[in-house]
Amino acid sequence: xxxxxxxxxxxxxxxxxxxxxxxxxxxxxxxxxxxxxxxxxxxxxxxxxxxxxxxxxxxxxxxxxxxxxxxxxxxxxxxxxxxxxxxxxxxxxxxxxxxxxxxxxxxxxxxxxxxxxxxxxxxxxxxxxxxxxxxxxxxxxxxxxxxxxxxxxxxxxxxxxxxxxxxxxxxxxxxxxxxxxxxxxxxxxxxxxxxxxxxxxxxxxxxxxxxxxxxxxxxxxxxxxxxxxxxxxxxxxxxxxxxxxxxxxxxxxxxxxxxxx
Amino acid sequence: xxxxxxxxxxxxxxxxxxxxxxxxxxxxxxxxxxxxxxxxxxxxxxxxxxxxxxxxxxxxxxxxxxxxxxxxxxxxxxxxxxxxxxxxxxxxxxxxxxxxxxxxxxxxxxxxxxxxxxxxxxxxxxxxxxxxxxxxxxxxxxxxxxxxxxxxxxxxxxxxxxxxxxxxxxxxxxxxxxxxxxxxxxxxxxxxxxxxxxxxxxxxxxxxxxxxxxxxxxxxxxxxxxxxxxxxxxxxxxxxxxxxxxxxxxxxxxxxxxxxxxxxxxxxxxxxxxxxxxxxxxxxxxxxxxxxxxxxxxxxxxxxxxxxxxxxxxxxxxxxxxxxxxxxxxxxxxxxxxxxxxxxxxxxxxxxxxxxxxxxxxx
Numbered sequence: 001x002x003x004x005x006x007x008x009x010x011x012x013x014x015x016x017x018x019x020x021x022x023x024x025x026x027x028x029x030x031x032x033x034x035x036x037x038x039x040x041x042x043x044x045x046x047x048x049x050x051x052x053x054x055x056x057x058x059x060x061x062x063x064x065x066x067x068x069x070x071x072x073x074x075x076x077x078x079x080x081x082x083x084x085x086x087x088x089x090x091x092x093x094x095x096x097x098x099x100x101x102x103x104x105x106x107x108x109x110x111x112x113x114x115x116x117x118x119x120x121x122x123x124x125x126x127x128x129x130x131x132x133x134x135x136x137x138x139x140x141x142x143x144x145x146x147x148x149x150x151x152x153x154x155x156x157x158x159x160x161x162x163x164x165x166x167x168x169x170x171x172x173x174x175x176x177x178x179x180x181x182x183x184x185x186x187x188x189x190x191x192x193x194x195x196x197x198x199x200x201x202x203x204x205x206x207x208x209x210x211x212x213x214x215x216x217x218x219x220x221x222x223x224x225x226x227x228x229x230x231x232x233x234x235x236x237x238x239x240x241x242x243x244x245x246x247x248x249x250x251x252x253x254x255x256x257x258x259x260x261x
Numbered sequence: 262x263x264x265x266x267x268x269x270x271x272x273x274x275x276x277x278x279x280x281x282x283x284x285x286x287x288x289x290x291x292x293x294x295x296x297x298x299x300x301x302x303x304x305x306x307x308x309x310x311x312x313x314x315x316x317x318x319x320x321x322x323x324x325x326x327x328x329x330x331x332x333x334x335x336x337x338x339x340x341x342x343x344x345x346x347x348x349x350x351x352x353x354x355x356x357x358x359x360x361x362x363x364x365x366x367x368x369x370x371x372x373x374x375x376x377x378x379x380x381x382x383x384x385x386x387x388x389x390x391x392x393x394x395x396x397x398x399x400x401x402x403x404x405x406x407x408x409x410x411x412x413x414x415x416x417x418x419x420x421x422x423x424x425x426x427x428x429x430x431x432x433x434x435x436x437x438x439x440x441x442x443x444x445x446x447x448x449x450x451x452x453x454x455x456x457x458x459x460x461x462x463x464x465x466x467x468x469x470x471x472x473x474x475x476x477x478x479x480x481x482x483x484x485x486x487x488x489x490x491x492x493x494x495x496x497x498x499x500x501x502x503x504x505x506x507x508x509x510x511x512x513x514x515x516x517x518x519x520x521x522x523x524x525x526x527x528x529x530x531x532x533x534x535x536x537x538x539x540x541x542x543x544x545x546x547x548x549x550x551x552x553x554x555x556x557x558x559x560x561x562x563x564x565x566x567x568x569x570x571x572x573x574x575x576x577x578x579x580x581x582x583x584x585x586x587x588x589x590x591x592x593x594x595x596x597x598x599x600x601x602x603x604x605x606x607x608x609x610x611x612x613x614x615x616x617x618x619x620x621x622x623x624x
Contacts, residue, residue, distance in 0.1 A: 083493035112493025121473030
């Protein structure tokens, strides 16, 4: 557990800005995420949380600022290259491969850590065979780990909402990430499902994966996260432990509105 | 009844039953040209040959449209590239006569390159937009072939190229009647077996690709490109690979077509051919290899079979009331509309999809 690296720093974003036309979605946002922590990102709707997510995972490119992950500069990298360096994500509006089975969805996630090419696929030599077996094995393991092992042959689109959320996590874990970025994983879940999700996230953290979490469920964020950053109108207005953030007047103002005159 | 069905399902899983099935199909395929020849005449064996070429084309397009979900309306361009490459390198046009075994891989390779050439500028396009661009590409190739006779005569323009060398392997010419073990094999029979062998090879390659890391990446791109990217798939390479693989099948089929016909002209590579091949893929069941083969077989045989409408009309009414050629297209169109209404996933969709449909029925 305490085998964190010298600096303990996994991700460092500094001075990130992003504009969409005249709209400033993010202004000069900086944050640091340490190894093996659960880092929460909260804020009212439209605060720029998902934009920041898309910047971190290479889907958008920042207008200004740099992102360094595990010593590698991420600016200008394509999404698949970012995944290669070790960031895996889930989506706010679930984006599974709907017409593939749960198992196949997770197997796609292994793609980035495997190598078989066209000739390997056609000739199906021993190396490819072994690799394919390993992919399948790992995918099954992950399905069981996330608690949906019994649905492995089900089409993703037929799974229940909660299971789809789990499948997205399993698929992201299949890329062997160092940082797992979850965009509102508990959205639409009932209390029981959220509790189970919390257990899963804690166990993922114990396995050595750092987690970045966007979430509206304040109870979940406050109970789970080591540190929390609060975004409002594209600016970071607070950062710290959940208790610190909860007491921060700027946060209270952002969530509840300004003091009554 | 249900008892019988479960028995049948159990039987289907037995390995010896699978092999028995394969052996029976193989036996039938070997005998097919002789049976057809005896029952319906030699012209139908020729139709079988064409059917095999169409199966190759449909399987190639299936990789692009069925697996990777990239709607390609110019697929016949690759067929044309393969055919013209063979025609130019094995005819009196430039007095080049390369052997078949260099032409076949070369055709696949050059078509592959054209696939990448088409794929590269269209990487950002999807759906309708991609369809329009590929449609344009298909027409460009045909118009080029039509006009590359001046100032330097390369393709012989609209007259096309003739006297193309027949396919030869060693001293064995496929276009001559051959005696093997006392059995007479006419030209169409020889070609049938050659095409069958290559079709089986292409089926084999398709199946292997489908069940591989590459195949999964194609389907992932089809299902959700953004998610595929986020899962670490290099969507650019994966899409180019789909174009290249699909095109190479088209190139092989085109080369065989040129050698088989002995004549190619731009007329053979019209937009309607692209649409026909696409219909085969969609009608059979996009992304499902047996379905696509079924679609190709049906749509190659059906138009030929509908030629009998003319004589039928004469027999029934004493004269031809509607021109059979018009009626043929009408019936074909109607059949397609009906099938798409009644079986939107295709005649023989993949088992996963079908399970899907029955699931919906229950709920």
